[in-house]
Amino acid sequence: MxxxxxxxxxxxxxxxxxxxxxxxxxxxxxxxxxxxxxxxxxxxxxxxxxxxxxxxxxxxxxxxxxxxxxxxxxxxxxxxxxxxxxxxxxxxxxxxxxxxxxxxxxxxxxxxxxxxxxxxxxxxxxxxxxxxxxxxxxxxxxxxxxxxxxxxxxxxxxxxxxxxxxxxxxxxxxxxxxxxxxxxxxxxxxxxxxxxxxxxxxxxxxxxxxxxxxxxxxxxxxxxxxxxNCIDTDSINKNDIVLLHFAAHPKPWNIAFPISKICNSFNKSLYSYYEKQTPWKDSKLEMPRNYKEMKLYARALKHNKNYLKSIYWFGNYLINKL
CATH class of the missing domain: 3.90.550.10 (Spore Coat Polysaccharide Biosynthesis Protein SpsA; Chain A)
Structure with a gap:
């Protein structure tokens, strides 16, 4: 070969x-x-x-x-x-x-x-x-x-x-x-x-x-x-993490990440902090690209503890950013 x-x-x-x-x-x-x-x-x-x-x-x-x-x-x-x-x-x-x-x-x-x-x-x-x-x-x-x-x-x-x-x-x-x-x-x-x-x-x-x-x-x-290669931040002392892996969906650059169950106080702003140090610093959060991603985003809304608040956030983002 x-x-x-x-x-x-x-x-x-x-x-x-x-x-x-x-x-x-x-x-x-x-x-x-x-x-x-x-x-x-x-x-x-x-x-x-x-x-x-x-x-x-x-x-x-x-x-x-x-x-x-x-x-x-x-x-x-x-x-x-x-x-x-x-x-x-x-x-x-x-x-x-x-x-x-x-x-x-x-x-x-x-x-x-x-x-x-x-x-x-x-x-x-x-x-x-x-x-x-x-x-x-x-x-x-x-x-x-x-x-x-x-x-x-x-x-x-x-x-x-x-x-x-x-x-x-x-x-x-x-x-x-x-x-x-x-x-x-x-x-x-x-x-x-x-x-x-x-x-x-x-x-x-x-x-x-x-x-x-x-x-x-x-x-x-x-x-x-x-x-x-930390995937689950709850399984480890967060101060010990060297490499954090955003393996699940939605990703931190996706529109649904802030309202998803995988977003927490520890990881919410980590990705955006480093992205702002790159030529992509002004990039918008990404919308779903296909039907499967749309289903993931809908699930993120559904599982959010503050469902009505997340719907309000999602709608405002669409109005103000897109």
Whole structure:
């Protein structure tokens, strides 16, 4: 499988780092244009909370608009960092299944270890993750003989997905944050095995590449603390959270987030604070893009404790902002 020749169309290089620090942390994202604003917010949060580190950000992307590319370049200028955008030809992935909230871009992340084959470690980060504090402890993690480092998923997900995948003596991990030993990943032919597994039984993998990674990499995982990929803020001391993952829907940049049951006093303004430090600072909250999102937003209204108040808020937002 000649993945690089079949997938990589172009590389955009926004090189604005003016330092020569000893350590260079490589962080990767896989996005389409819809997730550019939150990815930029994630990048800003890493830079703001880790000013002593030199980052290189790698973005695997499809169909970014010119406006988005210009904003990404401005982000690189503002934070004096290097950002590389790898434009992907999705034709060779066209036979793989997708979902509304798991688009083709979910597979992009796994191509980068082939491109960065001369680097040691790669930190893959979902675009809806923000860094809340210094992350030195994460970047100092040793994987030993393991291929990846990952955080166990929620307990109900662990039980449900292990049963579906027929995995025993395995702890199901969330693939939103991965520490990847590039050499071991490539030697194990991880990407090829993941793709073949999904193609052979597409209905088996409800969570697509995440399910497949759990299946393929079982026994090759260094499990990390929840604070490095926190999904449930009630399960941890909030002061300990290093990476906060907005895994559920609606997202903080969606119109329904402030009235959803997943919005609380701790996370309500975190995302917007960091987004205001990016070229997307003046972006409006997003309306639902499809029927499924409309159902999610309706459910958010229904489950809100202050139902009438939330309806009033929602209506006023529509009148004043749209």
């Amino acid at each position: 000649d993945i690089l020749n079949n997938s990589l169309k172009n590389v955009l290089k926004y090189q604005y780092s003016n330092t020569q620090k000893i350590s260079n942390v490589h962080i990767a994202y896989g996005i389409d244009n819809n997730y550019a604003r939150c990815m930029a917010t994630s990048i800003a949060s890493f830079c703001i909370n880790n000013p002593n580190l030199q980052f290189t950000f790698h973005i695997m992307a499809d169909r970014l608009t010119l406006n988005t590319k210009n904003k990404i370049e401005q982000l690189a200028k503002d934070y004096k960092i290097n950002i590389y955008v790898y434009e992907i030809n999705t034709n060779f992935l066209s036979t793989l299944p997708t979902q509304i909230h798991l688009p083709m871009a979910t597979y992009f992340r796994f191509i980068l270890p082939l491109i960065l084959k001369n680097e040691k470690l790669l930190y893959y980060i979902d675009a809806d993750i923000i860094c809340l504090q210094n992350a030195d402890e994460l970047f100092d993690i040793k994987l030993g003989s393991n291929i990846i480092g990952a955080v166990p998923d929620l307990s109900w997900m662990n039980k449900k997905r292990n049963k579906a995948l027929n995995l025993t003596e395995h702890t199901y991990f969330n693939a939103g944050m991965l520490v990847i030993d590039i050499k071991k990943w490539n030697e194990f032919k991880t990407f090829e095995k993941v793709i073949r597994a999904i193609q052979s039984e597409p209905k088996k993998f409800r969570y697509l590449d995440q399910d497949a990674l759990n299946l393929i990499l079982t026994k090759h995982i260094q499990y990390l603390e929840t604070k490095f």
